[in-house]
Amino acid sequence: MNKIDALLDILSKIHHILVLVYNSKYHGNLVFEDDPQMGRQQVKDYLGISESTYKRKVKEGTLRPQKSPGGDRYYKSQLLNEYRESKRRGRV
Template sequence: MNNLEALVQVMYNIYLVLNKEQLTFTFIDLFGDPNTQLTRQQVKDYLKISESTYKRKVKDGTLRPVKLPGGDRFYLKDLLAAYLESKQKGRI
């Protein structure tokens, strides 16, 4: 696990702890329903990346699609690390 994935896991664990305290915001408020499935194009739009960047991230394992007959699908919860990277690089 790289540092970014470890950080995302820690943040998610903090969210789980804080959510038990009944805070006024939720993960869904911040990032959307984590079980939402996104298509390939929706992922590219969400992360504001090109087709070549998408292919490179899938090849190096940064993005891990669920392979379905209708095309790749992603769970929103699995895109958090990529979202944070895009945010850091100023794409979002």
């Protein structure tokens, strides 16, 4: 019975991921339940970029912050492509 429970758990997680991907493709941003929000400085540290690079990426639209009274906020999952690019360039 443990194998069946494990299989059902895996299938449930796959279904949850597919729903998230579908919603992100057709309805906006991909947001996970346990996806932490990051501030401006945390994003720069995470991506290994400077303030000027950060401002340029926001101006170009590569980074799209959610404006809040406390400053720009990002979900970590929104930064996946930029993280891959930073890794490719050897920043992180």
